[in-house]
Amino acid sequence: MLRIVLERRAEPSLVMSILSPLLAVCLTLAASAVLFLALGKDPLKAMHAYFVAPLIDPWSLQELIVKATPLVMIGVGLSFCYLSNNWNIGAEGQYVMGGIFGGWAALLFHQSGSPLGVPAVMAMGAAGGMLLALVPAVLKVRLGTNEILTSLMLVYIAELLLDYLVRGPWRDPRALNFPQSVTFDVGIPILVEGSRIHVGAALAVVAAIGGFLVLRGTLKGFEVRVLGQAPRAAAFAGFSPARTTLLVFALSGALAGLAGALEVVGTMNQLRPTISPGYGFAAIIVAFLGRLNPIGVIVAGLLLALSYLGGENAQIMMKIPLNATRVLQGLLLFFVLACDLLILYRIRIRPWSRAGQG
């Protein structure tokens, strides 16, 4: 008899840290092939619809960037939080609050033609997200509350505030009582003519590169990482966990808020009761899929965006139900996390022995 055991590696494997995401993608593809066969669909055609078709059409490539922009922007901020052991789960609320503040700025500058409209939208959006994110941060620092709960609960508060505003004070008087604001005339600059790619896409890349440089090359970045990996060592080094908590929450809140403001004013051009298809929650997946590395977050954001676009494509071209896409996304995350095990552990096959198990 043989048994399979996991053995901890002395050092994390460099080879595996490169191979594991590839292995995860291969396993996802294999598992999805089985899924498509079970649904009675041609797996090759389905894979094409999911993973290839969105990448060879210029329009869907543009839309891929549009979809990935908020995911990357939020994911970069969350990486800082999670690296330093600050569990900000409320990016969705910070995104919505950014949308509210950005929309507010757009309303203030409506029909003014002022060149200050765009910077005001971005600054207000970032400020709105930051303010909401600082609530759980301050509560954690001052009262020791659990930031997972407080940041999550604030999501619902932000959503209900948005709901109140678009049904009440900010409702377009000509919209026959329907819940929506006026169509903004503050236009976020578009990067690619004829597409929906706005300046946020460039800002997301700047945020990721900036984040990478800060984490790798500055004392503050070192502090963030040490606080996460070795809090006691950080204390001996004189790093303040409280200051870092406030800083990373403010940073991730600002990035989520900026993403929200740009989506509302740049992509949707108005406030409606629903302004997010769950970007703030999906960005948590993006942050971990990108291994909390801002450059990795770009790749992960594009990959997750591809799975959404591919899923729509599969519904349209192949009549594959949406739930199959959800299963596929779940499989991808599952395999990524499972394969990561191989970085720290190796699999050994040993003869079965009655004694000395475990």
Add this chain to the structure above:
Amino acid sequence: MRREFLRTIAAAAMVAGAMSLAGGEATAQQKMKVGFIYVGPVGDFGWSYQHDEGRKAVVAKYGDRVETTFVESVSEGPDAERVIEQLARSGHKLIFTTSFGFMEPTLKVAQRFPNVWFEHATGFKRAPNLATYDARFYEGRYIIGQIAAKMSKGGTIGYIGSFPIPEVVAGINAFMLGAQSVRPDMKIKVVWVNSWYDPGKEADAAKALISQGADVLSQHTDSAAAMQVAQERGVLAFGQASDMIKFGPKAQLTSIIDDWAPYYVERVGLALEGKWATGAVWDGLDKGKVKMAPYTNMPDDVRAMAQATEAAIKAKTLHAFKCPIVKQDGATVECKGNGHLSDEQIASMNFYIKGIDEKIPN
């Protein structure tokens, strides 16, 4: 030699490519592609489900002449525009967007694709290639108001509202106008759940209304939760969107059923003949877009009254918003229709009629 070989391969590939392209064109010409976008899952047994039943009717009617596609659970946020555009780009000639929140994205995509026809449910923005359609659900609400007034012992109706948008407000008013036509002192209590589909909240609202003394429940939300509560607590209720008799065999009086099938069949037929044109179609009981489930759990005289009212509305001898309509504050509404409120007045209704002691939330 080698180059020759490569050239042959390349030529063959090009021919094959051209042939497959031509093949694609040919089938596209034979089959018209029709797309549907749903806000919820097709299995919600409410709004999206009824629209998908309509899509199936199109397939059943036209068979090989059409190819239908649907995309379900499309968020009303920034994603909607992409999904609608993807349908337009993938050769769909006629696209139905079936939720109010898709209005702006549908309009934007319609402007970019002048050769594709769009239809948006429940909206008010139109274009040469963008039509709107809706159903006169309020006609059914007038009938159930009359039934409620006859069946209620305590004289108080519980009403579960979704969102205070004109369609829902007009529904409440039509319901009360029906009720007052039978019993002028009827009272109504409204609870807003701020959702179209939230079985938990709908059930809580139903329980709250019953404990406040309501003995007949009406709803403008999509799940059968309130019906189940009514069945358990031994009160009466009206279903919504689909026939909910199996959830409340002893509770359901009738249900206002949405039936989009005849409309979709008609519009796809027009598109197939190339006769599609924009417009705003708003019909109800007369065209079968609104249907009443069988009248159950009521005495014969009440059933006869309901059937007579239904027939009168169908024959257009009775209008739910027949003038004069008096607002809560006692002011009479200007009568802009022919003896009744105009469609525009109904579609933008933001006031309660006299006799309702509630306030419309902002």
